Amino acid sequence: LDRYAVEHLRHFAREVFRRHDVPEDDATLAAEVLTEADLRGIESHGVLRLGAYLDMLSSGRVKARPEITVVGETFSTACVDGDNGLGLVVGPRANDIAIKKASVTGCAWVSVRNSNHFGIAAYYSLQALRHDLIGLVMTNTPPQVAPAGGAERRLGTNPISIAFPGETEPPIVIDMSTSAISFGKLEQAHRSGSEVPLGCGIDRDGRTATRAEAILGGGALLPLGSTEELGSHKGYCLAAMIDLLCGVLGGASWGPFVPSFPLDGHTPERNVGLGIGHLFLALRIDAVTDPGSFKRRVDEWIHVMRSTVPASPQVAVAIPGDAENNAGHQRRTSGIPLPPSVVADLRKIGTVTGIPFD
Amino acid sequence: LDRYAVEHLRHFAREVFRRHDVPEDDATLAAEVLTEADLRGIESHGVLRLGAYLDMLSSGRVKARPEITVVGETFSTACVDGDNGLGLVVGPRANDIAIKKASVTGCAWVSVRNSNHFGIAAYYSLQALRHDLIGLVMTNTPPQVAPAGGAERRLGTNPISIAFPGETEPPIVIDMSTSAISFGKLEQAHRSGSEVPLGCGIDRDGRTATRAEAILGGGALLPLGSTEELGSHKGYCLAAMIDLLCGVLGGASWGPFVPSFPLDGHTPERNVGLGIGHLFLALRIDAVTDPGSFKRRVDEWIHVMRSTVPASPQVAVAIPGDAENNAGHQRRTSGIPLPPSVVADLRKIGTVTGIPFD
Numbered sequence: 133l134d135r136y137a138v139e140h141l142r143h144f145a146r147e148v149f150r151r152h153d154v155p156e157d158d159a160t161l162a163a164e165v166l167t168e169a170d171l172r173g174i175e176s177h178g179v180l181r182l183g184a185y186l187d188m189l190s191s192g193r194v195k196a197r198p199e200i201t202v203v204g205e206t207f208s209t210a211c212v213d214g215d216n217g218l219g220l221v222v223g224p225r226a227n228d229i230a231i232k233k234a235s236v237t238g239c240a241w242v243s244v245r246n247s248n249h250f251g252i253a254a255y256y257s258l259q260a261l262r263h264d265l266i267g268l269v270m271t272n273t274p275p276q277v278a279p280a281g282g283a284e285r286r287l288g289t290n291p292i293s294i295a296f297p298g299e300t301e302p303p304i305v306i307d308m309s310t311s312a313i314s315f316g317k318l319e320q321a322h323r324s325g326s327e328v329p330l331g332c333g334i335d336r337d338g339r340t341a342t343r344a345e346a347i348l349g350g351g352a353l354l355p356l357g358s359t360e361e362l363g364s365h366k367g368y369c370l371a372a373m374i375d376l377l378c379g380v381l382g383g384a385s386w387g388p389f390v391p392s393f394p395l396d397g398h399t400p401e402r403n404v405g406l407g408i409g410h411l412f413l414a415l416r417i418d419a420v421t422d423p424g425s426f427k428r429r430v431d432e433w434i435h436v437m438r439s440t441v442p443a444s445p446q447v448a449v450a451i452p453g454d455a456e457n458n459a460g461h462q463r464r465t466s467g468i469p470l471p472p473s474v475v476a477d478l479r480k481i482g483t484v485t486g487i488p489f490d
Numbered sequence: 491l492d493r494y495a496v497e498h499l500r501h502f503a504r505e506v507f508r509r510h511d512v513p514e515d516d517a518t519l520a521a522e523v524l525t526e527a528d529l530r531g532i533e534s535h536g537v538l539r540l541g542a543y544l545d546m547l548s549s550g551r552v553k554a555r556p557e558i559t560v561v562g563e564t565f566s567t568a569c570v571d572g573d574n575g576l577g578l579v580v581g582p583r584a585n586d587i588a589i590k591k592a593s594v595t596g597c598a599w600v601s602v603r604n605s606n607h608f609g610i611a612a613y614y615s616l617q618a619l620r621h622d623l624i625g626l627v628m629t630n631t632p633p634q635v636a637p638a639g640g641a642e643r644r645l646g647t648n649p650i651s652i653a654f655p656g657e658t659e660p661p662i663v664i665d666m667s668t669s670a671i672s673f674g675k676l677e678q679a680h681r682s683g684s685e686v687p688l689g690c691g692i693d694r695d696g697r698t699a700t701r702a703e704a705i706l707g708g709g710a711l712l713p714l715g716s717t718e719e720l721g722s723h724k725g726y727c728l729a730a731m732i733d734l735l736c737g738v739l740g741g742a743s744w745g746p747f748v749p750s751f752p753l754d755g756h757t758p759e760r761n762v763g764l765g766i767g768h769l770f771l772a773l774r775i776d777a778v779t780d781p782g783s784f785k786r787r788v789d790e791w792i793h794v795m796r797s798t799v800p801a802s803p804q805v806a807v808a809i810p811g812d813a814e815n816n817a818g819h820q821r822r823t824s825g826i827p828l829p830p831s832v833v834a835d836l837r838k839i840g841t842v843t844g845i846p847f848d
Contacts, residue, residue: 206596208566209777238564241597282798306727329719338801361687369664419567440640
């Protein structure tokens with residue numbers, strides 16, 4: 133695969149966003165969030181999606197120049213209206229508010245409505261870490277998941293992210309959807325024509341399905357836990373919590389009514405709120421403990437978990453974020469590998485916008 | 491089964507705690523938390539455990555008269571040291587601090603160390619609801635769960651709870667362990683001699699196990715998600731998040747070093763912190779939205795989820811907390827059924843303390 137420096141992809145994305153009337157600062161931010169996904173090896177959320185974001189801007193589905201406003205606040209909370217801007221811009225702005233407020237009062241809660249897909253959730257928890265804050269981040273997403281015991285899509289894959297700083301160890305980074313598999317993995321199986329494991333999805337009649345087509349074509353993903361016996365109600369609880377906090381609480385859409393991300397997606401049958409909702413929670417570490425000793429304890433926690441007797445002798449127990457941290461380390465120096473189809477898409481965007489990709 | 495009024499059980503538990511040198515207010519609180527579990531149908535966490543709490547008090551393992559102190563605070567955070575008191579007392583006191591602080595600044599974060607088992611997590615999120623706050627509650631617990639890919643116990647079943655108020659509907663109450671099944675279910679299988687589902691546990695050699703004896707006898711529970719294919723790394727991430735927030739951050743014990751609940755449990759090989767740790771997070775609903783309209787939206791959310799096409803035609807999709815809310819409703823009027831073995835235990839406690847149970 134051809135490899136591209138992250139700076140190159142970031143520059144290209146920024147210029148292309150600008151050409152779509154996104155203000156310079158916002159374009160820089162959006163390009164940064166987008167390429168952070170490629171850097172961390174979460175290709176499904178990276179420049180692969182640039183075209184989809186541009187389509188939404190071109191069609192007016194998403195505003196290039198939103199007026200992001202704080203519609204209500206207290207000392208340590210804010211409710212932000214993203215004015216239907218790019219989630220890649222609304223997200224970082226709202227996260228900054230959480231970081232600033234937490235720096236003053238110790239912890240802060242920022243609810244966001246009227247936003248759109250905000251990229252990888254880990255971008256935000258990692259931003260908080262840079263300020264010695266712990267960031268807990270959630271977002272609701274378009275309906276792809278059946279509630280436990282249900283046979284149709286009613287909830288998003290609703291991810292959650294949080295990160296913890298080590299002293300000499302790289303940070304622990306949790307970033308997970310609350311369904312058995314993410315929508316990205318389902319899409320990947322669809323593209324490659326492979327099946328997903330039993331327990332990840334159902335078809336349009338509510339029967340267990342492993343073919344991506346059956347799950348995508350009117351079926352649904354299953355919540356984390358997969359079956360009643362193994363705790364699918366718990367995955368459902370997590371998705372519900374995130375939908376209630378991100379959607380219902382702050383006045384965004386929720387459940388089956390969350391608007392879809394790509395243009396060719398479903399149209400919600402009812403309008404129950406404004407766009408997609410996020411939650412950014414930030415805690416100043418030094419409000420609770422000395423950050424230096426905390427980081428040393430996190431290192432120790434990492435060492436203890438790594439030393440767990442493994443189930444397979446050859447495979448050591450991993451720490452959340454290991455794979456992504458390693459990808460980031462490698463890709464920062466040797467570039468980001470892009471499959472030919474993605475390169476072709478980016479070249480096409482380059483031709484249309486007059487900003488050459490290579 | 492014989493049925494007992496909740497007031498009767500509460501009175502008995504309070505008097506027995508008092509007889510164990512617990513101050514009156516604390517005894518009232520501990521009895522309330524304990525019997526809330528019986529009321530909500532979570533018998534494993536109710537008066538069934540009274541004897542274990544008393545043993546810990548009698549042996550001096552837990553202090554009857556702790557000096558609970560705030561060891562650090564900011565406008566919207568506090569770090570509480572429970573002085574090795576009953577979790578049933580330290581928990582409510584710390585939760586009150588979160589509620590009070592959130593009432594002033596909008597949201598609050600209270601980290602607790604040096605505590606012990608605090609009863610059902612839902613008690614605390616339901617307390618927050620009474621003040622029109624959303625409470626997010628977590629605790630770490632003694633090691634029973636293997637990290638994903640691991641063959642030994644390194645993490646607790648680390649539960650999380652949050653509750654949302656309806657207007658005419660009863661509240662949505664989430665209270666779940668982050669393992670495939672809770673330790674309570676494993677104990678239940680052990681008592682009844684039945685097996686647990688495939689995917690819930692492993693034996694001492696890291697092999698899949700369904701016999702409770704094999705899991706209890708040197709084996710481990712598995713994280714929510716059960717297998718790598720179905721997302722066991724996600725259950726591991728959740729347990730890790732809770733352990734890091736409740737244990738490592740606030741200075742409590744963590745991972746394999748969390749002290750066990752009953753007297754006959756394991757002794758941690760190392761001392762890495764003080765007792766068990768909790769996190770109480772509280773958000774004033776009116777800091778984000780109008781509480782009245784929020785409750786109406788929650789009702790609507792409930793109706794939409796209930797109307798999901800069910801996988802089995804006869805079994806409607808449930809709302810988190812349905813079973814417990816129903817149990818509470820029924821048991822408040824018709825009493826709490828107790829099996830003969832529990833009644834015998836309570837009578838024995840009555841004889842020893844001179845406080846007759848019946």
